[in-house]
Amino acid sequence: MKTSEIADNLFVKKLMDRLNHKTAVIGVVGLGYVGLPLAVEKAKAGYRVIGFDIQEERVRKVNEGINYIGDVVDEDLAEIVKHQRLKATTDYSFIREVDAVAICVPTPLDMYKQPNTSYVENSANEIAAHLQKGMLVVLESTTYPGTTEELLKPILEKSGLTCGVDFFLAYSPERVDPGNKQFNTKNTPKVVGGVTENCTQVAAAMYENVLEGKVHRVSSPAVGEMEKVLENTFRNINIALVNEMAILCNKMGIDVWEVIDAAATKPYGFMPFYPGPGLGGHCIPIDPWYLTWKAREYSYHTKLIEIAGEINNDMPDYVIKRVMEILNKDGKALNGSHILILGVAYKKDIDDCRESPVFPILDKLDNGGAKWTVVDPHINEFSFKDRKVFPEPAITADMLERADLVLIATNHTAFDYKEIALHAKAVFDTRNSSEELCINPNYYKL
Numbered sequence: 001m002k003t004s005e006i007a008d009n010l011f012v013k014k015l016m017d018r019l020n021h022k023t024a025v026i027g028v029v030g031l032g033y034v035g036l037p038l039a040v041e042k043a044k045a046g047y048r049v050i051g052f053d054i055q056e057e058r059v060r061k062v063n064e065g066i067n068y069i070g071d072v073v074d075e076d077l078a079e080i081v082k083h084q085r086l087k088a089t090t091d092y093s094f095i096r097e098v099d100a101v102a103i104c105v106p107t108p109l110d111m112y113k114q115p116n117t118s119y120v121e122n123s124a125n126e127i128a129a130h131l132q133k134g135m136l137v138v139l140e141s142t143t144y145p146g147t148t149e150e151l152l153k154p155i156l157e158k159s160g161l162t163c164g165v166d167f168f169l170a171y172s173p174e175r176v177d178p179g180n181k182q183f184n185t186k187n188t189p190k191v192v193g194g195v196t197e198n199c200t201q202v203a204a205a206m207y208e209n210v211l212e213g214k215v216h217r218v219s220s221p222a223v224g225e226m227e228k229v230l231e232n233t234f235r236n237i238n239i240a241l242v243n244e245m246a247i248l249c250n251k252m253g254i255d256v257w258e259v260i261d262a263a264a265t266k267p268y269g270f271m272p273f274y275p276g277p278g279l280g281g282h283c284i285p286i287d288p289w290y291l292t293w294k295a296r297e298y299s300y301h302t303k304l305i306e307i308a309g310e311i312n313n314d315m316p317d318y319v320i321k322r323v324m325e326i327l328n329k330d331g332k333a334l335n336g337s338h339i340l341i342l343g344v345a346y347k348k349d350i351d352d353c354r355e356s357p358v359f360p361i362l363d364k365l366d367n368g369g370a371k372w373t374v375v376d377p378h379i380n381e382f383s384f385k386d387r388k389v390f391p392e393p394a395i396t397a398d399m400l401e402r403a404d405l406v407l408i409a410t411n412h413t414a415f416d417y418k419e420i421a422l423h424a425k426a427v428f429d430t431r432n433s434s435e436e437l438c439i440n441p442n443y444y445k446l
Helices: 003-020 035-044 056-063 074-082 092-097 118-128 147-157 197-208 221-252 256-263 287-296 303-313 315-329 358-367 397-402 417-423 435-439
Strands: 025-029 048-052 086-089 100-103 136-139 168-171 190-194 215-217 338-342 371-375 382-384 387-389 405-408 427-429 443-445
Touching: 003 168, 003 197, 025 035, 025 092, 025 118, 035 048, 035 074, 035 086, 048 092, 056 074, 056 086, 074 086, 092 118, 100 118, 118 147, 136 147, 136 197, 147 168, 147 221, 168 197, 168 221, 190 197, 190 221, 197 215, 221 256, 221 287, 221 303, 221 315, 287 303, 303 315, 315 358, 315 405, 315 427, 338 358, 338 397, 358 371, 397 417, 417 435, 435 443
Parallel strands: 025 048, 025 100, 048 086, 100 136, 136 168, 190 215, 338 371, 338 405, 405 427, 427 443
Antiparallel strands: 168 190, 382 387
């Protein structure tokens, strides 16, 4: 046996022992919607966890046991911080103390819909500066196939250590659905693909010691990266389909929501998706474009993905068109009208407004000369055109009566739909929010 293989086996055995006996120290880079829930679950499983983030405010809140993520239980965070199972820092030199580290940083698009991997690259460089022999590094951020081996591995190997021999590298895509009451970080199945078999083995062991969901091993990081993009592209395309159906059904005088409910009675071969004012969140509107960008490297044009993206991106324009039609029925123009917008979060009952379709709607209302007010009980503030906007926390009868049109962009449970129906001059509901709204004579659905 070669010396490198002996070292490899010794490192595997040592790391596996520490993972299985919960003596390993786990690092999590990025304490946002993915990283903080993961850090909490690892600490609850018995590991000592160090969270890394460049935002000092996040670090301060974690160290004070103050939760800022909806999918984390306040008491869980407070308890593990109190018992020193989790601490946060902006100092990446503490990477030297960890046995394994997960990278959970944003992977946005630039203005040309090309991948911006700077957060991943910066994290990898910070880790490489303090990489130790026998350490495991796992990328969880959603990205294009090839990122782990083509981008991350060379950066980490600048440390002088060899992947698969001196340290271990794997990809395991995050699966987070904010607001989902059934599936969370703890019980959602996990996909893991390592650069080598030993990399897969140690990465899978870490997750198996933390999560209740099954750990599914794949043959390479690229398979894991591709399956994650497939998950979100699948949803993107099907949402585009129902959005297009909604537009056609409106022209034909057919209720698209009734059509979907009828189709959903089929027990096989159909999965219901629902239309809306556009896509939101950090995954579905963004991830398919990672694949279209990578496909160009292979001289392939992802036609269906790009058409779906165009349909979904055009939904805010369609919403404004419908708003104008509804106002015109009452002899009003968009210019000078007051629109009350209910919900800025990208989906129901969550505190996340990343990539919300409300933002392009607000922009189009501004351009059309309309006045607007936003109500959202889950969002305290958001940035729009370089300024801070502070949504109203609740609806009042006076708000409803003053508005020329109430636009329901997000169907939060907290909204009193009967109150809306009784006091609104007109309602345009993009979410099929409640049957109670039907008592309003000027009620319109997407």
